[in-house]
Amino acid sequence: MNVATLGDRKTAGTSRPDLHILRATPKTVHWGYFDAALAPVLKVKSGDIVRAEAITHHAGDAPELMMDAEITALYQGIPESDRNPGVHIMTGPIWIEGAKPGDVLEVRYLEMTPRCDYGSNLAANWGYLFKEFGEKERVTIYRLDRASNQAEAVFAYDFPGKYLVPGTITHGKDCCREPALVGVRVPVRPHLGTAGVAPDAKGRVSTIPPGLHGGNIDNWRIGAGATMYYPVTVDGALFSIGDPHISQGDGELSGTAIEASLDCTFQLVLRKDLKVPSPLLETPGEWIVHGFNEDLNIAMRSAALEMLGLLTEHRRLSRNDAYSLMSIAADFAVTQVVDGRQGVHVRIPRGIFPPDKVKD
Amino acid sequence: MNVATLGDRKTAGTSRPDLHILRATPKTVHWGYFDAALAPVLKVKSGDIVRAEAITHHAGDAPELMMDAEITALYQGIPESDRNPGVHIMTGPIWIEGAKPGDVLEVRYLEMTPRCDYGSNLAANWGYLFKEFGEKERVTIYRLDRASNQAEAVFAYDFPGKYLVPGTITHGKDCCREPALVGVRVPVRPHLGTAGVAPDAKGRVSTIPPGLHGGNIDNWRIGAGATMYYPVTVDGALFSIGDPHISQGDGELSGTAIEASLDCTFQLVLRKDLKVPSPLLETPGEWIVHGFNEDLNIAMRSAALEMLGLLTEHRRLSRNDAYSLMSIAADFAVTQVVDGRQGVHVRIPRGIFPPDKVKD
Numbered sequence: 001m002n003v004a005t006l007g008d009r010k011t012a013g014t015s016r017p018d019l020h021i022l023r024a025t026p027k028t029v030h031w032g033y034f035d036a037a038l039a040p041v042l043k044v045k046s047g048d049i050v051r052a053e054a055i056t057h058h059a060g061d062a063p064e065l066m067m068d069a070e071i072t073a074l075y076q077g078i079p080e081s082d083r084n085p086g087v088h089i090m091t092g093p094i095w096i097e098g099a100k101p102g103d104v105l106e107v108r109y110l111e112m113t114p115r116c117d118y119g120s121n122l123a124a125n126w127g128y129l130f131k132e133f134g135e136k137e138r139v140t141i142y143r144l145d146r147a148s149n150q151a152e153a154v155f156a157y158d159f160p161g162k163y164l165v166p167g168t169i170t171h172g173k174d175c176c177r178e179p180a181l182v183g184v185r186v187p188v189r190p191h192l193g194t195a196g197v198a199p200d201a202k203g204r205v206s207t208i209p210p211g212l213h214g215g216n217i218d219n220w221r222i223g224a225g226a227t228m229y230y231p232v233t234v235d236g237a238l239f240s241i242g243d244p245h246i247s248q249g250d251g252e253l254s255g256t257a258i259e260a261s262l263d264c265t266f267q268l269v270l271r272k273d274l275k276v277p278s279p280l281l282e283t284p285g286e287w288i289v290h291g292f293n294e295d296l297n298i299a300m301r302s303a304a305l306e307m308l309g310l311l312t313e314h315r316r317l318s319r320n321d322a323y324s325l326m327s328i329a330a331d332f333a334v335t336q337v338v339d340g341r342q343g344v345h346v347r348i349p350r351g352i353f354p355p356d357k358v359k360d
Numbered sequence: 361m362n363v364a365t366l367g368d369r370k371t372a373g374t375s376r377p378d379l380h381i382l383r384a385t386p387k388t389v390h391w392g393y394f395d396a397a398l399a400p401v402l403k404v405k406s407g408d409i410v411r412a413e414a415i416t417h418h419a420g421d422a423p424e425l426m427m428d429a430e431i432t433a434l435y436q437g438i439p440e441s442d443r444n445p446g447v448h449i450m451t452g453p454i455w456i457e458g459a460k461p462g463d464v465l466e467v468r469y470l471e472m473t474p475r476c477d478y479g480s481n482l483a484a485n486w487g488y489l490f491k492e493f494g495e496k497e498r499v500t501i502y503r504l505d506r507a508s509n510q511a512e513a514v515f516a517y518d519f520p521g522k523y524l525v526p527g528t529i530t531h532g533k534d535c536c537r538e539p540a541l542v543g544v545r546v547p548v549r550p551h552l553g554t555a556g557v558a559p560d561a562k563g564r565v566s567t568i569p570p571g572l573h574g575g576n577i578d579n580w581r582i583g584a585g586a587t588m589y590y591p592v593t594v595d596g597a598l599f600s601i602g603d604p605h606i607s608q609g610d611g612e613l614s615g616t617a618i619e620a621s622l623d624c625t626f627q628l629v630l631r632k633d634l635k636v637p638s639p640l641l642e643t644p645g646e647w648i649v650h651g652f653n654e655d656l657n658i659a660m661r662s663a664a665l666e667m668l669g670l671l672t673e674h675r676r677l678s679r680n681d682a683y684s685l686m687s688i689a690a691d692f693a694v695t696q697v698v699d700g701r702q703g704v705h706v707r708i709p710r711g712i713f714p715p716d717k718v719k720d
Contacts, residue, residue, distance in 0.1 A: 121684045121687055121688055123680070123683050123684060123687070127683075127687075128661075128664060129664060129665075129668070129683060132665070132668075133679070133680075133683065138680055138683075138684070140680075140681075140684040142688075151688075153681075153684070156680060156681075156684070180680070180681055180684070181677070181681045181684065181685060182714075183713070183714030184677075184681075184685065184712055184713055184714065185712055186685070186688055186689040186709075186712050187689070187709070187712075247688045247689065248687070248688055249686065249687060249688055249689050249690040249691050249692070250690075250691035250692050250693065251660075251664075251686070251687070251690065251691065251692035251706070252687055253664060253683070253686045253687040253690070253692075254683050254684060254686070254687035255687070256687065257687065257688060258688050295657065296656040296657045296660055297655065297656045297657065300611075300656055300694060300697060301488075304488060304489060304611075304613060305489075305492070308489070308492075317541070317544075319493070320483070320493075320498055320500075320516060320540070321500075321513075321516075321540055321541045321544075323483050323487075323489060323493065323498075323613070323614050324481045324483060324498070324500040324513070324516070324540070324541065324614060325541060325544065325546070326609065326611070326613045326614070327481055327483070327487075327608070327609060327611070327612055327613040327614035327615070327616065327617065328481055328502075328511075328546055328607045328608055328609055328617060328618050329546040329547070329607065329609050330609040330610075330611065330613070331609050331610035331611065331693065332609070332610050332611035332613075332693065332694035332697075333610065333691065333692065333693040333694060334660060334692035334693065334694065334704065337660060337692075344694065346611070349547070352544055352545055352546050352547070353543070353544055354542075354543030354544065
């Protein structure tokens with residue numbers, strides 16, 4: 001194993017990459033689950049580039065602003081009874097030629113473009129402060145300003161009833177829309193909340209808890225310019241994307257981000273020369289690993305051990321050196337506390353290492 | 361209450377500020393504790409500026425590099441039996457004229473300059489992975505390069521025995537010094553690990569767990585350019601500083617940062633027009649509040665509620681708006697997991713709010 005090869009951009013494939021277009025239709029999405037038995041909707045070879053649509057399952061929170069004809073057809077094409085056990089609309093799966101359990105799928109996220117100018121944040125029944133808010137759910141709709149790359153709230157409403165059905169559609173007449181967060185403008189950072197390979201399991205695996213397959217990691221750094229490394233556990237890898245966001249804080253406190261459909265372009269590279277024990281995120285400036293657990297204390301410990309592994313195995317530091325370095329230069333953060341299995345991630349800057357170590 | 365006044369730099373005092381020099385000597389430090397009954401070593405009026413020495417309790421980890429004559433005299437002047445129940449050397453306390461319980465002490469950190477070019481990181485018996493490292497303690501000594509504002513390890517050694525006495529002195533002959541982290545250079549971010557006002561309690565209060573008085577918060581953002589707001593609980597506030605660091609990651613995993621003495625310049629401003637329920641950190645770009653608890657889950661919840669309070673009381677957002685904003689734009693992180701009472705902090709960018717709200 002050699003992490004020297006992390007970040008190496010020369011091994012994308014042996015032949016000229018093809019560009020594939022993958023639209024989100026009732027035939028190309030699966031709603032609420034990963035499943036190793038799903039037939040692939042697209043087959044690619046290592047190095048190929050895919051332009052795929054990721055559709056938010058919150059488009060119905062402001063249907064006149066967030067649903068176009070294709071999204072409406074998608075919602076109509078998949079009955080509520082087929083949206084389970086999780087909530088996210090997943091585009092895929094994509095079969096990567098030659099991928100075998102034990103390989104690593106490197107996904108280079110090249111571009112993420114909002115499909116429309118609106119997104120929804122739901123203070124959900126699974127939100128962190130649901131009880132503190134009297135078990136009320138509330139939707140806040142944000143508008144994206146592409147020129148400034150900022151978003152601002154346009155209105156909010158108390159959700160009528162309980163938000164239980166993924167893809168619920170709430171029309172303006174169903175609720176009282178009120179002004180919200182007047183004058184506040186937040187930075188836009190488009191990313192995928194959920195993406196990953198099929199877990200090696202029988203039947204449907206919920207998209208809600210994140211895990212070794214990736215899934216609902218909800219780290220807002222999984223955007224354009226970032227690369228994810230996923231451990232492959234089934235033939236073909238079976239990669240899917242969904243749960244698009246245009247902004248989220250570390251923690252995702254209310255239960256959701258600004259949920260908004262995205263067009264995503266990414267390159268899929270099969271790595272047989274690399275091992276990662278869990279999903280690894282590489283941004284231009286940092287390497288990031290994650291710990292997941294229902295208990296934040298255990299997620300924290302898991303993240304610490306994952307980083308120790310990364311530094312010793314991939315950066316070839318001694319355990320002693322890695323431990324000292326983690327204390328003085330690695331930053332631990334709370335990824336999310338609302339996906340059942342909570343997340344802690346830890347970032348180490350890439351620029352602190354000597355350049356020769358990257359090459360050897 | 362009006363947080364409009366957060367960040368307001370016009371109210372530093374009614375008269376011309378004095379500059380006070382506060383050296384660290386056996387008579388001007390207290391080692392291991394806060395104590396409301398301590399006699400002040402300096403009295404200042406609101407708006408005054410203090411240049412004070414903060415001395416690391418880890419100078420003995422490489423005494424020939426980190427101890428000068430004054431530090432040696434300081435260590436010799438305070439017997440081991442008087443260093444308890446915590447570990448940090450605290451310079452102070454400073455009495456602020458007119459400060460009363462219920463007021464807020466605003467501390468504007470203007471400058472933090474390393475006293476020498478070396479610092480120590482201890483993988484301590486209270487470190488997060490102590491068991492995973494076979495209950496071994498290890499010291500790594502770092503050298504500061506002032507030109508690049510980076511630090512690199514110069515040597516490391518297994519600590520002989522158990523690191524139990526604050527201010528332990530370990531000479532090169534006592535251990536085997538080995539190379540460490542060759543070629544790795546980490547960013548330097550000088551800050552105070554521990555600083556705060558005297559808690560309203562009888563007798564000595566350990567410097568180790570952070571709390572409402574501030575204390576051992578160990579947030580590396582408490583450096584030059586940052587402002588802390590501490591709730592005052594005793595007459596005169598009795599402010600002290602210590603535990604200087606030149607670099608630390610969020611988490612402080614091994615139990616310590618790069619511990620290195622600092623010369624600190626700060627302005628003390630008494631605020632009777634402001635209330636904060638817990639220590640509030642203001643950096644040029646962010647407001648940051650903290651949650652503390654032995655259980656990271658509870659520290660997280662506490663941090664979330666602190667931020668809800670900040671946004672509703674100081675930014676005048678509705679609770680609904682604040683909750684949505686926290687989910688999409690506030691970042692939660694793990695401050696430290698090694699001070700008994702663990703810390704989670706949450707940052708909200710200052711620039712997202714409309715400027716008129718700051719003035720009203």
